[in-house]
Amino acid sequence: MSKKKSAAKMTGTPDMPCPCQSDKLYRDCCEPAISGKRPATTAEGLMRSRYSAFSLGLASYLIDTLAPERRQPGERGALKRQFRHTRWTGLRIMDVQAGGEQDTVGMVEFEAFYVSEAEPGRLHERSSFRRDQGRWYYVTGDAEFQSNPGA
């Protein structure tokens, strides 16, 4: 039972501000999707919940929301290595195309900020999403990483 505290810290608490920086509480934003209570209804919602899962180190959710044909052997280990080295510090949604509750595809353009091995960085990506049987999945993206974006 002594492990409980550190587990809660890693997965977050319902009353904390949502990691996706929506200005909502986690329980009113990404937590219902991540916990499986209520899958994301839009591509943007899924994108936000995946960002939150990255920042909280939740590999299973990231694998579950990746399009099945994109999952690689070793995905979990690669994610865990990334979690150890990268701390996500901010998200800004720049553009959304389709991806609504009635759509089957969507695109979300965003920038996300991180610190990796003490180096700040910026990720800019246009991500594609697909909805299958009522669930959104991340399909692919054109990630561009930039180190020291303020320099």
Ligand SMILES: [Zn+2]
């Ligand atoms: Zn959120």
